[in-house]
Amino acid sequence: MNFTTTALFLLSTLLISTSTTTKALNPCETDSSDLSVIPFFGKCSPFDPPKPESWAKTVMDIAANDPQRLKYLSTLLTQKLTSVPIASGQQVLNIATYVVRAKVGTPGQLLFMVLDTSNDAAWLPCSGCVGCSSPTTFAPNVSSSYQALDCSMPLCAQSRGLSCPTTGTAICAFNQSYGGDSSFSATLAQDSLTLGNSVIQNFAFGCINTVSGGSVPPQGLLGLGRGSMSLMSQSGSLYSGIFSYCLPSYKSYYFSGSLKLGPSGQPKNIRTTPLLRNPRRPSLYYVNLTGVSVGRVNVPIDPALLSFNTDTGAGTIIDSGTVITRFMQPAYYAIRDEFRKQVNSTFSTRGAFDTCFEATNEAVAPAITFHFEGLDMKLPLENSLIHSSAGSLACLSMSAMSNSNQLNVIATLQQQNHRILFDVVNSRLGIAREVCN
Numbered sequence: 106m107n108f109t110t111t112a113l114f115l116l117s118t119l120l121i122s123t124s125t126t127t128k129a130l131n132p133c134e135t136d137s138s139d140l141s142v143i144p145f146f147g148k149c150s151p152f153d154p155p156k157p158e159s160w161a162k163t164v165m166d167i168a169a170n171d172p173q174r175l176k177y178l179s180t181l182l183t184q185k186l187t188s189v190p191i192a193s194g195q196q197v198l199n200i201a202t203y204v205v206r207a208k209v210g211t212p213g214q215l216l217f218m219v220l221d222t223s224n225d226a227a228w229l230p231c232s233g234c235v236g237c238s239s240p241t242t243f244a245p246n247v248s249s250s251y252q253a254l255d256c257s258m259p260l261c262a263q264s265r266g267l268s269c270p271t272t273g274t275a276i277c278a279f280n281q282s283y284g285g286d287s288s289f290s291a292t293l294a295q296d297s298l299t300l301g302n303s304v305i306q307n308f309a310f311g312c313i314n315t316v317s318g319g320s321v322p323p324q325g326l327l328g329l330g331r332g333s334m335s336l337m338s339q340s341g342s343l344y345s346g347i348f349s350y351c352l353p354s355y356k357s358y359y360f361s362g363s364l365k366l367g368p369s370g371q372p373k374n375i376r377t378t379p380l381l382r383n384p385r386r387p388s389l390y391y392v393n394l395t396g397v398s399v400g401r402v403n404v405p406i407d408p409a410l411l412s413f414n415t416d417t418g419a420g421t422i423i424d425s426g427t428v429i430t431r432f433m434q435p436a437y438y439a440i441r442d443e444f445r446k447q448v449n450s451t452f453s454t455r456g457a458f459d460t461c462f463e464a465t466n467e468a469v470a471p472a473i474t475f476h477f478e479g480l481d482m483k484l485p486l487e488n489s490l491i492h493s494s495a496g497s498l499a500c501l502s503m504s505a506m507s508n509s510n511q512l513n514v515i516a517t518l519q520q521q522n523h524r525i526l527f528d529v530v531n532s533r534l535g536i537a538r539e540v541c542n
Contacts, residue, residue, distance in 0.1 A: 210248030229325030287318025400471030
């Protein structure tokens with residue numbers, strides 16, 4: 106046997122050995138220490154995904170629902186200071202852009218819950234639910250750790266929309282309007298919540314039994330806000346008030362990002378900016394956006410359009426439920442006009458996007474940078490442009506708020522492929538580029 110023959114024999118033996126001992130990679134799984142963050146319409150989602158070639162249309166379609174989400178965020182700003190464990194007392198709409206795997210009960214029952222950084226509530230559909238859109242529901246009767254809370258419990262006294270008698274005892278129940286066309290009724294309950302490798306005992310949530318309308322996320326919601334009944338607050342010292350996520354691109358049809366809970370495994374060297382607290386709505390994650398650059402031009406924006414104001418609720422928030430970043434109208438128009446000036450093309454409107462141009466001019470499109478106190482977030486083109494399904498048009502993937510809204514929202518399309526770190530205890534937010542897909 107000559108040298109070449111021997112080498113080929115050894116190589117083929119190695120390949121056969123490797124193929125028989127290597128486990129096939131599941132693109133829908135991440136390391137067990139992380140929680141998968143899954144696009145609602147992605148291949149790894151249990152919900153009905155679109156065809157991969159239509160992802161751009163999917164983004165445009167779900168971005169069309171942003172105004173309802175923004176209306177919800179705006180109503181939060183008019184709330185008085187209060188702690189609401191389950192129901193906020195006003196219409197709520199959370200667009201399902203990303204979901205996480207969670208197990209509820211003993212033994213754990215798998216549910217895919219919407220990830221929402223601007224909500225403290227946790228609720229999920231329970232067995233026997235009338236009007237729920239998903240066949241997958243939580244079955245309290247098979248969980249040995251489930252407990253429905255009665256009206257005498259302090260948690261029930263904090264909730265809104267509750268239905269409790271003035272005398273005697275009864276199960277704590279409430280009714281909640283949801284979005285423009287939906288409402289639900291639920292029972293306040295406690296059970297174990299398993300996220301990755303950790304378990305939170307006696308986690309409070311709403312067990313939904315009746316739904317009217319089609320806006321309620323099918324398998325529930327997991328609130329990551331800053332309020333007293335959020336996941337961070339209920340988990341106590343387990344996560345030390347620290348979590349981060351990395352959102353995969355909508356283009357990543359198969360792959361999911363990750364949600365890291367607790368200080369372990371978080372990036373060591375990450376630039377941070379202060380988290381600001383609005384006493385009128387402590388759940389929202391406000392940051393100090395000081396400016397926006399388009400290419401090398403620092404766009405002239407009236408500081409009042411960016412400044413944090415606890416009286417009016419104005420300022421900038423980081424949100425996981427809005428699809429495209431929105432600015433107050435004068436600020437957005439200044440950014441858009443500078444972008445148009447540098448691209449120097451003919452522009453058209455497609456849905457929520459008013460700055461669409463021939464994709465052949467994409468090479469001259471300038472980078473957009475968000476300037477926060479203490480750090481800059483320079484967006485790759487994939488985070489600032491979206492293409493039409495046919496690929497012939499590229500659109501600036503940002504938009505303007507309505508006239509009455511005094512809020513700027515840094516949304517998921519701009520956050521994709523970044524590690525966003527929330528240190529709630531120390532009131533800081535970190536941002537670092539990371540390939541999440």
